[in-house]
Amino acid sequence: MSRSVLFDTETTGLDHREGHRxxxxxxxxLFNDLPTGRHLHHLIHPERDIPDEVIRIHGITLDHVREKPIFKLIAEELIAFLGPDEMLVAHNAPFDFGFLNAEFARHAHPxxxxxxxxDTLMMAKKRFPGMPNSLDALCRxxxxxxxxxxxxxxxxxxKLLAEVYIELTGGRQRGLSLAASVEAFTVATYEPRPDRTIRHVMVSEAELARHTAFLERIKAPIWLAS
Structure with missing residues (x-):
């Protein structure tokens, strides 16, 4: 099975190069792009202020994180959960990658x-070009x-993005592909077994008449289409 990790961050601002954390x-x-239920979650003290305009977006104040660990103290656990080479799924992934890599660099992690x-945002843009592709828009x-x-x-x-990702990757109908599956089927031929006696089922005239009357009640049967 193929393991990957879907992740998201909340930050003190939009640009880590301006000192936001x-x-x-x-x-x-995820296994085969479907959630297993296992997760990791941390609120983190950013070692700086949180601007009011950002608090209005995510609702996290300094009071919420005053007793929480700084990033250095959760870095090893996070790195272990992300794994050594698993694919990492995020919506607008360059933003989240940029912030995590800035935090890792502060503490000498690769x-x-x-x-x-x-990047599920890029996936959505390719599937729905010219349409709103925020997480809210995709959920709706x-x-x-x-x-x-x-x-x-x-x-x-x-959790919401995991459901969106399932839809974007066709996960709810995983494996439902006739074209890909046709080679997996072989034609079976019937060979009578010598230890079985073949019994012929005889149909009476009355049964045939009832069957014919039933078929006549079906509108536009496909077997009569030219």
């Missing part, structure tokens, strides 16, 4: 290679319940 990280384990990146498009999403929350966003 990660304040929440959540990860969900960066996450972009070769491991799976796929009929995924958004009632619990009153603010950004990394763990909830991961």
């Amino acid at each position: 990660v304040i929440e990280v959540a990860c969900l384990e 960066p996450l290679p972009v070769t491991r990146m799976v 498009r796929f009929g995924i319940d958004l009632s619990a999403r009153t603010a950004h929350n990394a763990l909830l966003d991961c």
